[in-house]
Amino acid sequence: MTSAPAAKRRILIVDDDPHLLQFLTEVIAHAGYDTVTAGSGEEALQVVAKGEPDMALLDITMPGMSGLELAARLKADTSVPFMFLSAVGDSESARQAAAHGAVGYLVKPVDAARLMPAFEAGLARADDIRQLRRTELNLNAALAAGRETSLAVGLLMGKFQTDRNTAFEVLRDHARSSRRKINEVADQLLAAEETLNSLHAGFAQRLKTK
Structure with missing residues (x-):
């Protein structure tokens, strides 16, 4: 083939x-x-x-x-x-x-003799710049994902009074079982915690007004 x-x-x-x-x-x-x-x-x-x-x-x-x-x-x-x-x-x-x-x-x-070497050198430089930008984007995405995972692990440690390794392993295993990326699960967990905190504040405000 x-x-x-x-x-x-x-x-x-x-x-x-x-x-x-x-x-x-x-x-x-x-x-x-x-x-x-x-x-x-x-x-x-x-x-x-x-x-x-x-x-x-x-x-x-x-x-x-x-x-x-x-x-x-x-x-x-x-x-x-x-x-x-x-x-x-x-x-x-x-x-x-x-x-x-x-x-x-x-x-x-x-002339053709000068054009193509200079042209192809410029094209190679353009490719290098593209690769650097792509690498920078990938690095930024990885750093962002790492921050989300770290925050989620810290959240689990506090919720379940466990150590960092155990919290990470539980988070990783859950991501694997649901066939999702660990940072996606971490992001969902953080969003859920933020929602719960908002609801908690709402309940507290209601109790004050009663």
Whole structure:
């Protein structure tokens, strides 16, 4: 049984020069990537709204919405990484690109020999950033789950006058028997305790008014 081929990476190329746009498309497509093009920042946003590409290659200087403005929109509203194309190779342009969060920077005129190494280096950096974000999210979720479990164990210790290990084992065994994650059971237990405390306060208030 043969496995399905891996999906091609989808690259958005944005430039108001149709000749350069065609050249970039041909070179990047020849290297094995799927490409989608836009001749303006506004058109690029419409493309992204239909489905985020794996990376965007943006011309900095375009009429209407500039590449820097487009990059700011992508950074604020999407998770699309981007690199810049510029006719200017000075340090200020490179600084602006870095400040906007670009994963790469290419100076025009661009030839195929320089384009692909820089492009693939930018794509690799974008992948590294994605992985770091994914790891951070997973870590935050694990820490949150750990806090919930720890609080639930403490609650059981107090309720049943038992030690930490026994409380944890009972909580874990209950999660396994109900085929749920331990943090889900812990969260439910904490929510139930909060509800009971609220009801207790309500009863106490009623007794005071009698």
